[in-house]
Amino acid sequence: MKAAVYYENGGPEVFRYEDVADPECHRKGIVIRVEAVSIEGGDTLNRFRGPLVTRPHIVGYQAAGEVVQVGEDVTDIRVGQKVVTTGGFGSHAELRAVPARTAWVIPEGMAVKQAAVIPVPFGTADDCLFEFGRMKKGEIVLVQAGASGVGVAAIQLAARAGAAMVLATASSDERLERLKPLGLTHGINYRTHDVAQEVARLTDKHMADVIVDSVGGPTLQSSINSLAYRGRVSMVGQAGREPMKVDVGSMMGGNRSLSGVFLGAEITTDRVHDNIQKLIGDVARGELKVVIDREFPLSEAAEAHRYIESRQAVGRVLLIP
Template sequence: PFGTADDCLFEFGRLQAGETVLVQAGASGVGLAAIQLAKRAGATVLATASSAEKLERLAHFGVDHGINYVEDDLVEEVKRLTDGKGADVIVDPVGGTTLQKSIHSLAYRGRLSMVGRAGREDVKHDVSTLMHGNQTLSGVFLGAEIFSDRVHDLIQRHVDEVANDKLRVVIDSTFPLEDAAAAHAHIESRKAFGRVLLIP
């Protein structure tokens, strides 16, 4: 997840110290990676999750302000927490209606990286607001460049940082491969915090 999060924040998001980052689905694998990388880079980090418990746990990874997307109006909360400005960089692995909310949460000249469709909604988006705000929406798929030297170096750097306890990979739970359906049900229940692994 760190390679994908790194590309969202830096290759496409051009994150600078002092900027504000919003990480959608903060308790996901990519979300937890993005939170750690953004905080380390000197950003103010906002993140969303579905429960107060998850938001409390996210604070230990560097989240400055948590937003419960079940109870709170996301766009209003982002605007409130940024004095009406919005987030400079947004990482969105959810898509669907969440992506539309991300678009409306961007600051002027903000950069939004769409990195997945975990919500699986098929939604037509109004992107005209991006033009008026000189904003950028990038689709990010690390797999398209997986054989490049750049990505190999990026992944190796993050593997070394995990091995040296500079970054943390969070494993929520493991399931035997024959219980793949149960693993998927666990993920879809929104109870997972971090990665869910299938063991052959």
């Protein structure tokens, strides 16, 4: 099969488009013919500095396509079905092998490309808001990196849950404008405004009750500074790639809290697995929207990663084998 591979960590230029061996099907797993790869934030971070589990290494968490092989112990998925899959690596390829437990059947009539972008971003956003952020109707929510995959999902989920106000940050006014139809109340351009000061102004100094932060680094400090009394930050990922140096002293006086969130730690549990299947159904019924910014051929993985890192995208970028 063809795959986008690399032999060393680095920038997008490390990618090579090569023939590699087809993946083997585990007795508790499946193999899919990939139709759409959703490039996740962790994919660019892993390419930059993550471990090379295989050599050459095929990076990538999430991809969707048609099941072409099923392990002998798998009873709930069959050859010919369309599924979306997650895994620690291996999405940037024509074929992909994963445990059946990290695959979700795509409802009849739903576009594979739509389903391809759901499990990690929407599952993560849902956990950040509700499982760990304990969001309640009428609260104020701030989403850092609102134009990211997690951000697009979090804005919609918070608005649907009855947030009194949904705030989000992005690198340009244009990107923020594109988020308004999803439920954004006010956008904050972090290049031109101090985030905490803007949150104070927009909320009449109430600040944010729940914050979803997928950036980390210095952005995490701005999240902490934006918290209301008893406010909660769900910190997920480190898209900013900078050290996590923060002053948490201010959190104690306001009974505030900071939770680290990693969907992968619980993705095989019934709770997360069933929730992701529900979110896929919500999108299929039109209750939630996915945003696909651009598509690139798999052979142009380097260009796709470079585009994502330019911070122009709103939503997800796809690779198409």
